Amino acid sequence: MATLLMLTGSTQASVEILPALSLLPHQVRVLPAEASALVIDTPPCDAVLVDGRHELARARTLTRILRTTGIGVPLVLVLTEGGLSVVQADWGIDDVLLTTAGPAEVEARLRLNTGRLARDQEDDDAHVIRSGNVEVDEATYTARLGSRPLDLTFKEFELLKHLAQHPGRVFTRQQLLAEVWGYDYFGGTRTVDVHVRRLRAKLGPENETLIGTVRNVGYRFVIPPGAGESHTDVTTAPATDRLR
Template identity: 60%
Template structure:
């Protein structure tokens, strides 16, 4: 089972003079890149007992430090010194959604990883405010990779390296707020639609195969097949509307790319 830290360890971790969180995150990232141990401080918000059936069994095979807390935002706000907050949505999606949204509304910058079953995937959308999602059945390699990427991104953001909003013509994407706006109007996107749009806009003009998009947006061991990319592209184009659907171009027999919008003529 994952190791849970004692209250004395918590007090030690919070003692005055400790390194700022951003510095700790960056030091951990440097350690990972140089082959150091991948150890992160995590809090798991769940109703499951620590000694019961694990929410995500792969976590027990990793060497991260894990604390357990009730699945509500107030409990999470008492653990702001952790690297990642894991929210258990495997049994109560409504409660998980409320918790995630409250955390983001409170301005919490700690990455939030939502654990859920396959049946919950269709209902998760960008307005949940989660940083990433993972199936409870995920293997240790996938879980460790997701935790590492969340930690790296958080370290980059806190050190001022985050690129912030993405603006392409009339389209504005806020990665931190998980919102996309077209001419100031918010687009009603699911979580994966948002992630797909964000990834493409971050690489304008570059062509990605369906397999590459599956790996980058869905994860390297996703088993749904490349057809899911076509479905999400079609939905994205529909939500962009006929005036903007050409922003996502098709390269026949290859894949998709994000095309820069043409300059609008100046008004007389």
């Protein structure tokens, strides 16, 4: 069973807007189609249905606003057959449902859209390295410490990425010089120490120990107790499972 959010300017029940919902086991929450409240706090749900039967212009504005917020669930527009001729890709919706759609079609479209979104999120996570509270995105060359972006140079980013990929593993300065700077780099190992010092400064006093020093050996990435393991972690069941 999925949780669906129905946004409408009507006072009708969800089963009057999309009758097929009366034959499906999903939980439907109906809210006014007011963008201001939703931008601040969109209730948890598996999909958002927008009622566009009578006010397509209003529905278009709402779907565009919701899309700009980075909504993480499928956005589906419910409309009559006459509305199909005006719907455009720039409305930001994932799919449309006619009010006359049967329960099998509604269920299939919800399942396919949530499944597609789950795959897209998995593809995005494939580029992300997570070690403790540190998140490194190889695709965008960005790094974060919790919710705080880290302003790193290219080599600082590469150094953090390399260490975070192997939490707990100790690297000598010579290894880091070869693997991060390259075998054709002719500088000394002092370069590694300088970059580690700068990286620690950007992590801040409370987090500088994430880059640990192993005396007379080198450096390693240290995950604080209770911070979790590295790499992508998905703790909730995929939306596709909730629709089965």
